[in-house]
Amino acid sequence: MKHYNIGIIGGGISGIMAAYELVQHMPELEVCIFEKGNSIIDRRCPLTEDKTEKCINCASCAIMEGFGGCGSFSDGKYNFTTEFGGWLNDYIPSEKVMDLIEYMDKILIKFGATTHRYSTQTPKARELKKIALQNDLHLLQAEVKHLGTENNLMIMTNIFNYLKNKVDIRHHTEIIDIDHLNGKYLLSTVKEQFSCDYLISAVGRVGSEWFTEQCKKLKINLTNNQIDLGVRVELPYEIFSHITDEVYEAKLHYHTKKYNDLVKTFCMNPRGHVVTENTIGVLTVNGHSYSDEKLKSNYTNFALLVSNKFTSPFNEPLKYGKYIATLSNMLGDGVIVQRFGDLVKGRRTNEKRMNKSFVKPTLKSANAGDLGLVLPKRYLDNIIEMIYALDNIARGTANYDTLLYGVEVKFYSARPEINEKLETIKHPNFYAIGDGAGITRSLSQAAASGIYVARNILDKIH
Ligand SMILES: Cc1cc2nc3c(=O)[nH]c(=O)nc-3n(C[C@H](O)[C@H](O)[C@H](O)COP(=O)(O)OP(=O)(O)OC[C@H]3O[C@@H](n4cnc5c(N)ncnc54)[C@H](O)[C@@H]3O)c2cc1C
Incomplete structure (x- = not known):
């Protein structure tokens, strides 16, 4: 059975950022991303490529699954705020969340993202806010960066190429069961088993039902979301x-x-x-x-x-x-x-x-x-x-x-009971991040949660 220091279930932005941060600071760590979908280069949706007129329910939905997660075919709007996009500040102080988002942005820029941001603080934007208010509409304040669908895909591909020799990235590897035995986590697919010391669940919305079932099995308390x-x-x-x-x-x-x-x-x-x-x-x-x-x-x-x-x-x-x-x-x-x-x-x-x-x-x-x-x-x-x-x-x-x-x-996925380190209370060294944990609902906050947990694991290892 192959053993890893850290296993990450899910290759979306939260899992990717966790892996990046881990190997950036401790390249000797054996880290694996288990991703049930395709590699970034093989993700093709027959519907968006006009090969079919309606969704044919592919075994793995290229839009939602695969390296890059469900954000890969999005147009990559990254919001710089804690006002929306998730509830990370229920666990982490807002200023810290903002620092993590800024740090994530530097990583994206390194891999090709634009530096241009839209702001709600310009005189014209303030005027829009006023007109909205006069009509009982509330314009939330945030800087936003728009990468564009084609650039988002290119940036994810660049990150993939950077990570592929530093992290084991296993595509078409759906984890169907998690067990916690003698301080180690056992991860099963239909044909293999893996083990790891630290486990990060980063399964996104697509994996949330499965993750909820696993939490119930592992006696982790859950609270429902909106x-x-x-x-x-x-x-x-x-x-x-x-x-x-x-x-x-x-x-x-x-x-x-x-x-x-x-x-x-x-x-x-x-x-x-x-x-x-x-x-x-x-x-x-x-x-x-x-x-x-x-x-x-x-x-x-x-x-x-x-x-x-x-x-x-x-x-x-x-x-x-x-x-x-x-x-x-x-x-x-x-x-x-x-x-x-x-x-x-x-x-x-x-x-x-x-x-x-x-x-x-x-x-x-x-x-x-x-x-x-x-x-x-x-x-x-x-x-x-x-x-x-x-x-x-x-x-x-x-x-x-x-x-x-x-x-x-x-x-929004049900939330497992986790502490301020995003670690499950019931099982030490088992972390839940991103949309699948019901604590984020945006690229920025999902990415921030991944970086944050990687740092918490690094602190424990040191
Ligand atoms: C079309 C679309 C457009 C969007 N546009 C934006 C936007 O512009 N801005 C924004 O902020 N947000 C946007 N979002 C939301 C954003 O993409 C998500 O908030 C973000 O991707 C969440 O990241 P994540 O890592 O938590 O999960 P995901 O990106 O969903 O990644 C989870 C990954 O885990 C894998 N997985 C799940 N279960 C298992 C398992 N059992 N074993 C192995 N692998 C598993 C999945 O295949 C998936 O690749 C959009 C979403 C969609 C669908």
Whole structure:
């Protein structure tokens, strides 16, 4: 059985940054990344490469799995903030999280990232904040860096080439079981076993259900997280250009008058593309944008998400989100797209109506349908109210032809009981990081959690 000093389950940004930091300071350590997906060079999605018209449920989803994690085909928006993007500051002081994010940025720059950042502190951005406030919308403050989908992939490839001779990177290696015996961790795949002294779980959203089961088996206490559910909006770029040209991505929060629920804009992609992703077996939507002018579209897309934290007796937010997404897949044979005007009128968008639309969907595989039959009334009401609120600061958001894709779900993994070092309380030397631990939901914070845990392990070893 091959033994490693440190085993990392998951080759997303959190696992990669942990591995980088470990070998940077102690190159003699034997570190292994176990990744169930493909290597970065072999990650190909038949849908995005136009080889198929709809998702064919590949054994390993190239969008979500493989070296680089689910962030590899994202457009790499790195936010410099603790205001959103995760809850690391529940464990680590905010200033320290910011230091870790800045450190991560230096690593990205070393591998080819731009140094340009968008800021919410310019006079124009402050004016936008004021106009938003006058309309009861709250513009969150953050610097953001946009790498662009094609650059993000290139940077991940550069990091892979740097790490491949320093770390064992095992692709197509899905860990199916974790055991803790005599102070060592045993990791099993369907055909092999490995052992390690220190274990880092960095499984992302895609591995969260499995990780939850492992935690239950290992008697690690779990607390459930919230769920964010909604739609992705697509509209002509000009409607939001006064905002996106200045701050790139506007994180706007709003409390609806009807229910006092929080609705927020999320993952804004100026001149981007809507994409579909396979999340734990269901098709959901997302978006990204290239930095190369030639690859840009004429539309901006962003998510509108309603946050919900369930209270007793219901305790399974993940199942709830999956259920709604399954319903949309069932009715739309995949992702549904509907014109805002049709939704408000309570009628289905069919192909004929869609053909009349001035806004043409960038996600070709989406089927025209009726989100009113998918989303619960409370979500629909919240989304419609938010669209009218946004129309006050970006006139045209509530146009008849604004497209809504459904559904977009942000599943947040249940959180294992961990201490301020992100080490499980029950099992020493077993750490949980990134989105799969339910403590982050962004590239920056996931990366920061990886660096932080690597440093904590190095401190123990020294
Ligand atoms: C399309 C898309 C666009 C996005 N855009 C942005 C953005 O612009 N900015 C931003 O901040 N965030 C964005 N996000 C979110 C961001 O990508 C995640 O927050 C981040 O990647 C989390 O990193 P992670 O390392 O925790 O997990 P992941 O990146 O999900 O990596 C986890 C890895 O673990 C592997 N794995 C899981 N289980 C096992 C197992 N049992 N054995 C072996 N391997 C396993 C998976 O295959 C995967 O590669 C986007 C996400 C998507 C899907």
